[in-house]
Structures are given as structure tokens and as C-alpha cells.
Amino acid sequence: MRYLTLYIEISVLCVMLLVIIALQSSVRLNNPNYKRSYINAVVCTMFYVSFDCISRVASYGKGREYIDLLYVFKSMYFVSETVMGYLWFVYFEYVLGKGEEYQKRKEVLNSIVMFFVFINFFICVINSQTGIVFYYDKDLTFHLGSHYVLQIVLAYIYLITGSFQAFSKLFSSDEVIDRRKHATLAVVPFIPILFSIIQIKFNWMPLISASVTIVSLLIFFATQEDLISKDTVTALNNNREFMRRMYDEVAKLRDDNFAVIYLLVFEIDKIDVIGREQGNDEVGKKLKAFAKIIEDLSVDANRKAIVGRIKVNEFALFMKIYYRESEPDKQLYEERAIIRELKSDIKNAVARYNAREEQLYNLDVNIGVSRYKIEKNGVPNCFKEAEENMRKDRISKEQIKRAVI
Template identity: 25%
Template sequence: MGYEFYYIEAHLACFFLLGIILFKIIKGVNKDLSTVYLGNIVFVTMLYFIAEIFWALVDSGIINNTKPLLYLSNIFTYLLISVDAYLWFILSETLQKGKLVENDIARLLISIPVWISAILCISAYRTGLVFYVDENNVLVGGNLYLILIVVPFGYLFAASAKAFYRALDKDRYAERGMYFMIGVFPFMPVILGVMQAMYWRIPFLCYGIVAAVFYAYITQTENLISLDPLTQLNNRKQMFRYLAKKMREEEPGMSLFILLIDIDHFRTVNEAYGHLEGDNALIRVSDAIKDACQGPRSRFFVSRYGGDEFVVVAEMSYRAEATWLADQIRNNVKRITENFGTNYDLSISVGIAQYDYETPISLQAFIARADSDLYKQKKIN
């Protein structure tokens, strides 16, 4: 029994494992852009495994290893692995809310290395620039073979470098797990890919790819669990986790604040216009809060606390900054009626509490202080 049996067996096993993930993605209720991209990656990877099986059948002689078939089997594998890496870069940019992939032209420009790689592969039969079959019917790398390696690795390392840079940023605590996943993703495929390059008839790479995809799928699923499904803000559980960490670690020169935000008379919106319009109002208010919290320092953690309440955890130098932020949020919410032409006015009340590291209190007591201030603001209004 030759190597081809074990090679094909490994790729079939990996194919069916990824098939399970693809089935879960297709059947899942979440259809956001990042999930769609991940599904595309899984699908292309499964095609890549089929191409590897085809290559093994040709290389081993089970299928007559004619010169055209040798070319064809290698074209599929190199082309699909480049497309896979490109899709991963697009997914990583989407998860990191990058501006590079927001329009079709930008995505087309980013895909140029894939098109170059594809043209070189398809034309190899005539040019032999990236690979050719010698007189002994053996595939040999051409003068430009390195391009076929640099293209997929380039996409992977570019995504990884950007993600690690962001993961090290203290102000991006909430997304750190996602950034770390993007950064680590290439390690297994690259390490096992190098091993397969050394022992090219041992199927190391397929296991590395499957491990990386499973890691990405699990991390993305966990990330979805940490988000409020309606507003896509961090949920209450994530807010508690983040706030507890900040209460333990004082940032020099900064003070820790909570802004507890409540929509005034929200029940009347639900009663008068229905729960669907109530949901739209919650989404618009959450967007207004996020817009107010945009800034170069990004020291704001925005979350939905429950119902019509939101929480912003903010690190600022002075209480006046927290008051200013509350005013910005109020103004953004007031503009909702004008911007969306709603038949009702929206307003909010904001309670502010500042944490004193010299006299620590519990997380619940800290939130209660903000709630007490919120109650006072409502009475004033």
C-alpha cells in the first residue's frame, strides 16, 4: 500500500470535518458578512482538499500521470490555496472593521496578486515560469515559482501582523480575543506547510488548515455569544468582565467612569408603534452612542445593559470629560428624529459614576452609584 492511500485518507477526513462546519454555518441563523466570508473560506478549502486528492491520484499513477494532468493537478492546488489566503485576509479586515474592504474596487485591487498567480499557473504549460514538467515527467519549479509561495503567505502574514499590533493595544480589550485569533491563525498552516514542503508526500498541511479553521470558527462563535444580537454592542456579561478588569488595574493619569444611559419614555414607543419600531429605535440609539464614543484614544467600552439601558465604561482624565461625552450622546439621540423622520422624539437620561481606587467598592455598588445619578437626572427632566 503506497503513500497515496494515507494521503487521500487524510484529506478525505479533513474534507468531512470542514463539511460539518460548513453545514453549521449554512444552517445557522447568523448571516452577517464575517460569517459569510468564513463559509466561503471553508468551501474553498474543501475544494482545495479535493484538488490535493486529485494530485495524489495523478502523482501515484492511479490516474494516468500524463503531462497535461500533472499541470492541471498543480494548477488547482496552487490557485485554490491563494484564493483561500485572499479570503482570509478579507475576513480578517472585516472582523477588524478595516477600511480596505469596504468597496468592490478595493477588494479587486487587493485580489491582484491572486490574479497574477492564476495567470502564471494557467500559462505554465506554455511558459514554465512557475513550474514545468521535465523529460522524466517530474514537476520542477520555475524561475518565478517563489511567487506561488509569497502570494498566500503574504496575505496570511499581513493579516496576522495587523491583528497582533491591535491585540497589543491596551484600549482594545473587548476585541483582543478576536485579534489574537487572527494573529495566530497562520501559524499552524505555515509550520505544517513547511514540514510538508520537506516531506511532500506526507499530508501535514491539511491538518494545520483544519486546526486553524476550527480555531477561527470557535472564536467567532464565542464572539457572537458576547454580542447583543439586536444592537451588535457588547452584552451585559462582556461589560461585567471588562469593568471588573478595569476596576483592578488603575491606568496612570486616568479616572474610571460609568455612564448608565436610559431611553426616556421608551415604553410609549413600543405601545404606540409596535415592538418592531421599538427595536429600530434601540438600534438607532445604540448607533448614536457608538458615534459619540468614536475617538483616537478609543477608551470607551459600549454595551447594552438590558432593555432600553446602555452602559459606557470610559477612562478619562476629568469628570468634565464624562459630562461632555454624556452631552454628545444626548445630542446624537435628539438628532435621530430629524435624520430618520420618525413620528416620535427620542431622548435619554445619563447617570455618571466615578470609581475611587483608594476606597474600592464592588462592581454592583459602582453600577448602583451610576443608577442613583440616573434616577436624579430623570427627576430633573
């Protein structure tokens, strides 16, 4: 019975961990299809672990009296394994940037997986009489059948496909965080396969259930930036979500001749000094204060700007300006007037905050501005120009301070 207790304890722990990561990933909204695919995969994994535990419990005690029910629970365990593999594959599609392709092929892929589920169910029905996949002996000891490999193929064919897709993306990724993410997705599907082989020898431990839970955690840690769209400190858009929304607006700009996009980047000065001398609480206070300032001003006067925290001490804001004038010179003057007004409002709001709060270090912000140009690498170039102008603003302030001293 101590093995049964251990089995139950590990299974309950696995389910609790899965509940926690499901709740964590659903706290902050990102792309709904993206998030839904992850939640679906995690919930199915919970059922998978639960069926494993229930079938194990049922094999003890009065299992001999309910042998048919025991086969039903174990069959549901195997069927849910097939569904789980497919749902994780769907999530992989979104992570690898193939969400639109999946949406186009969704009906076909769903039909294929339903066929696989039917085949799996049919095999389980036959298995109840023949034991070709699994069977219980007279002592209710679980054994694998001669055709158990069929179950492995049905359960992991989709995951292995997703793994190879991630592996192919690994070498084409430019960013380190993307390479790490793709490397994780390429490797993790083989962990439950390995543990399923090990469990053949150590049948008294829920190795497969534990391994799929570990895999779920690894995937979450590797892709949490994709799942979570809000910065945990300021509740603004995080870097990935900010960039996604900016690229969406840039794509629309190509068909709009009466609008232009401006990018502003902000750097809170001396944030490292504040952290070193006053601690992280004061840093968080400064970050939240400035986040509230730009968030309030982004919607003021119908600006409808998008704001986000893109680095530790950097924020960004982009806004689409619609022309009221028709002549190019007047349009340029109109743009600059709007940006000057926004910068002035931000500086005034920061000054009011500093006057209101008693603090060792004032909230000091450097600002850089750039106008988006429709060109190859337009967004990265726009950021480079804005950050260069922000650097010039910082140097200018330092020179003024030295001159005053």
C-alpha cells in the same frame, strides 16, 4: 499505495471538518456580510484541499497518460490557494472591525486580487512548459521549481497583511476575549507557511491541507462569538449581539429628540445552588423559562424591546420609548409608567410560572433599571447603574426574608 491511501484519508477528514464548521457557523444568523465572508473562506478552503487530493490521486495509476490534466489540477490547487488567502483576509477585516472600510474599498481590493489570480494563472501556464514553480519527473514525482517562492508570495501576501493588522490591534484591546482573538489571528497565518516549508521535505503527506484546516478551526474557536449571535441555551441574543444592537440604537438616539432608551437587567437568584443540588438540566429549565417570559413580554403591547442573555444567570432588555407628551414632567411620568407596567408584567409572569411548576426552588428574579444618558461611555455607565439597582433589589429582598423569619 499506502501513502496515497493516507493522503486521501487525511484530505477527506479535512473536508469533513471544514463542512462541519461551515454548517455550525451558519446556524445562527449574525451580520450577514460577516458570516458570508467566513463561509466563503471555508468553502474555498474545501476546494483547495480537494484539488490537492485530486492532483495527488491523478499522479498515480494512469497519470502518465494524462500528464496535461495532472498539471491542470495542480495549477488549480495553486490558484485556489491565492483566492483562499484573500478570502481569509476579508474575514480578518470584519473580525478586526474594518468591515465598513473594506466595503468602501471592496471593488479596488477585488480588482487587485483578480490581478494576482491572473498573474498566478499566467505563471501556471508558463510553468507547464518550464517547471519554474513545480514539475513532475518521468516517475511522476512532484518537485518544486526554482521560483516556487513566487507562489508563496501570491498566496499569503493578504494573510500576512491581516496578521500584522491583528498584531497591531492586540495591544489596543481592553477585553481579554478580544486580545485572545487578535493574538490567534496574528499567529495562525504563519502555520500553513511553516507546514508548506516542511512539506518540501515530506512531500508524501498533505501537511499544507491539514494545516489550513487546523487554522480554520482555530479561527472559528477564536471568533465564534462574532459568528454566532444567538445564545445556545435560550436562543436569545448573546452578549455580543445584544451589545451591538444596543449601540446601534444609541447611535440613532442622538438624532431623535422624542425618544429615550431604558435598560433592564435581570438576575436569576440561587442559580449556583440549583446547579449544585439539582444539576444542569434544572438550571437550563430555569434559564429557558425566564427567557420565554421576557421574550414574550418584549413584543407584547408593541413594546418592541430587544432581549438577550449577557451572563450565565443574567439577562438584559432595552427598549426605546417614544413620547406622547410634550412637557418634560409628563414625559418622565410616561416613561416611569411604562417601566412600572413592564416590571409588573414580568413579576406576574414569574409568579404564574412558579404556581404552575412543582419545584424545589422557585424562579426568583432580581431586577435593575437605568435610563440611558447621552454621554461619554453612556452604555457602560448605563449597565453599571442598572446592575447597581439590581444589587439593591437583591439586598432588599434578602432583608425582607430575614425580617419575616
